[in-house]
Amino acid sequence: MIWxxxxxxxxxxxxxxxxxxxxxxxxxxxxxxxxxxxxxxxxVLTAIxxxxxxxxxxxxxxxxxxxxRLFAALIAVTVALITRQVITTIGAGxxxxxxxEWLV
Numbered sequence: 450m451i452w453x454x455x456x457x458x459x460x461x462x463x464x465x466x467x468x469x470x471x472x473x474x475x476x477x478x479x480x481x482x483x484x485x486x487x488x489x490x491x492x493v494l495t496a497i498x499x500x501x502x503x504x505x506x507x508x509x510x511x512x513x514x515x516x517x518r519l520f521a522a523l524i525a526v527t528v529a530l531i532t533r534q535v536i537t538t539i540g541a542g543x544x545x546x547x548x549x550e551w552l553v
Contacts, residue, residue, distance in 0.1 A: 501518070502516075502519055503516070503518075503519065517549040517550060517553075520549060521542050521543075521546035521549060522542065524545040525538050525539070525541055525542030525545070528541040528542070
């Protein structure tokens with residue numbers, strides 16, 4: 450059964466790539482699809498980041514009050530809004546988290 454799933458997903462992945470790179474599909478995407486695709490990165494990043502920040506890895510429970518990662522994430526968001534620089538944002542968030550975990 451696992452081989453069937455692996456082969457089917459491989460064929461599906463190849464087919465989706467092949468259609469876009471071959472002349473089978475139209476060259477231009479419809480404007481409504483392009484507009485909808487603009488929301489994909491923020492939706493994916495939100496689905497990855499929010500659970501990592503709000504769920505305690507030890508107890509696997511929702512944590513807000515005693516959550517060092519939440520405070521570090523808020524600092525990182527503030528730095529991102531001010532500087533608009535990815536490396537500075539990551540550095541500020543990681544530094545804040547490190548300070549909170551090791552020195553406080």
